[in-house]
Amino acid sequence: MEETILTVKHLKKEYEDKTILNDVDLAVKKGEVVVIIGPSGCGKSTLLRCMNGLEKTQSGSIKLREEAIEAGSGNLVQIRQKIGMVFQNYELFPHLTVLDNILLAPTKVQKRDKKDVKAEALKLLERVGLKDKAGSYPRQLSGGQKQRVAIVRALCMNPEILLFDEVTAALDPEMVREVLDVMLELARQKRTMVIVTHEMQFARAVADRVLFIDQGKIMEEGTPEEVLEHPKKERTQQFLNIFQFEKVQERKIS
Amino acid sequence: MNWEYIQKYLPMYEKAAILTLKLGVIGILFAVLIGLFCAVILYYKVPVVKRIVAAYIELSRNTPLLVQLFFIYYGLPKIGIATNAEACGIAGLAFLGGSYMAESFRSGFEAVDKIQEESAASLGMNSYQTMRYVILPQAVSVSVPGFLANVIFLLKETSVFSAISLMDLMFTAKDLIGLYYKTTESLILLVGFYLLLLLPVSLLGMWVERRVRYAGFGT
Numbered sequence A: 001m002e003e004t005i006l007t008v009k010h011l012k013k014e015y016e017d018k019t020i021l022n023d024v025d026l027a028v029k030k031g032e033v034v035v036i037i038g039p040s041g042c043g044k045s046t047l048l049r050c051m052n053g054l055e056k057t058q059s060g061s062i063k064l065r066e067e068a069i070e071a072g073s074g075n076l077v078q079i080r081q082k083i084g085m086v087f088q089n090y091e092l093f094p095h096l097t098v099l100d101n102i103l104l105a106p107t108k109v110q111k112r113d114k115k116d117v118k119a120e121a122l123k124l125l126e127r128v129g130l131k132d133k134a135g136s137y138p139r140q141l142s143g144g145q146k147q148r149v150a151i152v153r154a155l156c157m158n159p160e161i162l163l164f165d166e167v168t169a170a171l172d173p174e175m176v177r178e179v180l181d182v183m184l185e186l187a188r189q190k191r192t193m194v195i196v197t198h199e200m201q202f203a204r205a206v207a208d209r210v211l212f213i214d215q216g217k218i219m220e221e222g223t224p225e226e227v228l229e230h231p232k233k234e235r236t237q238q239f240l241n242i243f244q245f246e247k248v249q250e251r252k253i254s
Numbered sequence B: 001m002n003w004e005y006i007q008k009y010l011p012m013y014e015k016a017a018i019l020t021l022k023l024g025v026i027g028i029l030f031a032v033l034i035g036l037f038c039a040v041i042l043y044y045k046v047p048v049v050k051r052i053v054a055a056y057i058e059l060s061r062n063t064p065l066l067v068q069l070f071f072i073y074y075g076l077p078k079i080g081i082a083t084n085a086e087a088c089g090i091a092g093l094a095f096l097g098g099s100y101m102a103e104s105f106r107s108g109f110e111a112v113d114k115i116q117e118e119s120a121a122s123l124g125m126n127s128y129q130t131m132r133y134v135i136l137p138q139a140v141s142v143s144v145p146g147f148l149a150n151v152i153f154l155l156k157e158t159s160v161f162s163a164i165s166l167m168d169l170m171f172t173a174k175d176l177i178g179l180y181y182k183t184t185e186s187l188i189l190l191v192g193f194y195l196l197l198l199l200p201v202s203l204l205g206m207w208v209e210r211r212v213r214y215a216g217f218g219t
């Protein structure tokens, strides 16, 4: 049995009087890829943001191995170095080149030797096909390229777990693939990942386990086959049907 | 036009220009420090202090430099603080300039996307590192055109220094006109020297503005 990296227990999150997450339990094992799906506004982003302490929680606990993750607590700076996060809109630092974006945290936060990190960064950039862009500024890159840089930036911290929040949602369709391919490669390397996505095909390909969240709760979870092909709950079926319907509509329109 | 006169008094103008430049540069330096301090306070919305900062900005922007100078020059000695004219000039310029610099830095900070902070935080940066390496560089480069406009404005404002008997350019010109009635020559020298001081800054401003626009980070 692989060790558990991230544990969420009885997590409750409220905004003012609105309950966003209610009694969420989740354990992510080393090397596991967990994909979270669910309707817009169900709390997927909120759950990810809680996982690296960007959101205050009302009750329950989140732990990276044995360390508690809590917004505002003093150890957050240490813990976040072990949790990589990739945002929907890349959030690269626009005033720094691609390479400097990647080097900033490893050199300033982890105080690692610049030469070592640079060698690692260039190797990673090469892996995602962007070695020649090391000296470019983010504004000179396409969305797909920016997102690949953002992934490399997170990887270069050597995190124990990676969080992805709809990282292809802002991309033009032809760029979605290049980013998903990078993530599939990471899954093959047995990286521990939690991925929020609306790309169902991708979810099927990459996930070890799929969670369906609705109304702030995990409604259903299991292997991709179980949840995506043979959902037990009606809500899950309804949700997945929306995608079917969208596909039919798209076909009719085009 | 009396060239002899111009030649004779050129050195006096040079000295005055150097004084203007010296006081201007030091005053602006302090203004930048005050402005940065205020902008950072406003950015972090530090309770209580942010109110003091806001009050200072209103006070500073809505009173003329001349009045501020008189306050410092005649007021401070009354409460037992010894001052000389140069220090007063610098203090006045810093007091006025601080708020203008604060405003341009503040708009720079506002131009930085809030989520950049989260992006930095997710990489394990603490709030100092986030400010130093992520927020500040972006905010400052956005504020550069506003900053240079302020520099020009403040250098021009130094012309009221003559009111507290500082022998700056304005003082020298008025003095010489009073002594020799060579109004035309004196004024030409005055304008010439101000241009000499300000034109380079202005040109730099135009160059920087083009570059900033070209570099425009936005997506």
Ligand SMILES: Nc1ncnc2c1ncn2[C@@H]1O[C@H](COP(=O)(O)OP(=O)(O)OP(=O)(O)O)[C@@H](O)[C@H]1O
Pocket (backbone or CB within 6 Å): A015, A020, A038, A039, A040, A041, A042, A043, A044, A045, A046, A047, A166
């Ligand atoms: N800062 C906030 N203040 C108040 N409510 C918020 C805030 N952020 C999110 N919410 C609410 O929390 C709920 C969950 O938001 P969240 O962004 O987690 O949804 P999501 O599942 O990621 O949706 P999407 O698929 O559209 O990204 C939404 O109803 C949203 O309106």
Ligand SMILES: [Mg+2]
Pocket (backbone or CB within 6 Å): A044, A045, A046, A165, A166
């Ligand atoms: Mg979301």
